[in-house]
Amino acid sequence: MTPDKPNAPAVKPQGQWHHGNLRESLVQWGVALLREVSLDQLSLRQIAKSAGVSVGAPAHHFGDKDGLLAAMAAQGFRELIALRRSYLAKLPADDEQGRMHALVRGYVEFAQANGSLFELMLGPGLGNRLQYPELAEQGRASYLLFCEIAQPLLPPPAQCAMPHADALQMLWSSIHGLAILRVHRRPAPMKASRSRTLDHQVETMTQFCLAAIAGLRIP
Numbered sequence: 001m002t003p004d005k006p007n008a009p010a011v012k013p014q015g016q017w018h019h020g021n022l023r024e025s026l027v028q029w030g031v032a033l034l035r036e037v038s039l040d041q042l043s044l045r046q047i048a049k050s051a052g053v054s055v056g057a058p059a060h061h062f063g064d065k066d067g068l069l070a071a072m073a074a075q076g077f078r079e080l081i082a083l084r085r086s087y088l089a090k091l092p093a094d095d096e097q098g099r100m101h102a103l104v105r106g107y108v109e110f111a112q113a114n115g116s117l118f119e120l121m122l123g124p125g126l127g128n129r130l131q132y133p134e135l136a137e138q139g140r141a142s143y144l145l146f147c148e149i150a151q152p153l154l155p156p157p158a159q160c161a162m163p164h165a166d167a168l169q170m171l172w173s174s175i176h177g178l179a180i181l182r183v184h185r186r187p188a189p190m191k192a193s194r195s196r197t198l199d200h201q202v203e204t205m206t207q208f209c210l211a212a213i214a215g216l217r218i219p
Contacts, residue, residue: 023061023071025051030072034116039125042116044068069120070132076121077138080110081145088149099149101206104175107146108202111179118183122176146172153210155217167216171209178205 029050033042044065048055062068084106091098111118119125121139130136147168154164178201 022051022053022057026053026058026061026068027071027075030068031075031117034072034120035114037116039116039119039123066126067132070126070129070135072117073121073126074132074134074138076114076117077135077142079114080107080121081138081142083110084145096153097206097210100153100209101202103146103149104178104205104209105202107175108179108182108198108205112182112198115183118179143172150209150213153213155213159218161216161218167213171212174209174212175205 026047030042030047033046033050037046044058045055047068048057051057058065058068062071084103087102087106088099091102093099126132126135129139150168150171151164154160154167157164160167182198182201
């Protein structure tokens with residue numbers, strides 16, 4: 001597959017995304033293409049061709065390529081939130097370990113399955129993200145979902161070794177680090193093959209986060 005003449009995505013976007021809602025169609029086709037090519041290979045021309053519109057059509061809705069990429073990143077956050085909520089919905093509210101596992105599983109699984117999109121969502125490709133309100137809102141919503149589940153597991157503020165905001169940031173950073181390693185296919189350099197599996201690493205990260213939370217409690 002070459003950057004200039006890619007094949008159509010192997011899996012077309014779900015739904016009837018076409019000229020009735022061109023903006024949504026372009027976002028969905030862009031996301032679909034990112035499952036076939038790298039972020040560096042993606043072009044407005046490819047997306048417009050896949051959507052069946054002129055190469056100038058994306059500019060009408062998004063201004064430039066970054067505008068479309070920001071909308072695609074926002075859609076990625078929506079999909080990430082939906083995946084994690086689908087896992088959480090299967091668990092009782094008092095299953096603390098299970099709910100933390102669902103957060104980790106959903107985040108890392110999504111990243112591994114959508115490497116180029118995940119890179120767009122959280123990588124350095126887009127400049128000032130705050131100029132794209134939709135992206136900023138969805139990124140914030142994704143992090144707030146993590147806080148919604150993880151913060152009740154922390155010790156009360158008076159008994160916690162660090163402010164909750166700092167603790168949550170460090171927990172998320174650990175999970176994000178594992179997700180990045182999975183995206184780049186760089187599992188831990190250990191001989192045992194089990195240590196390289198997604199299931200094992202998700203379970204290990206879950207236990208790590210729970211142990212870190214327990215260690216934050218001031219005796």
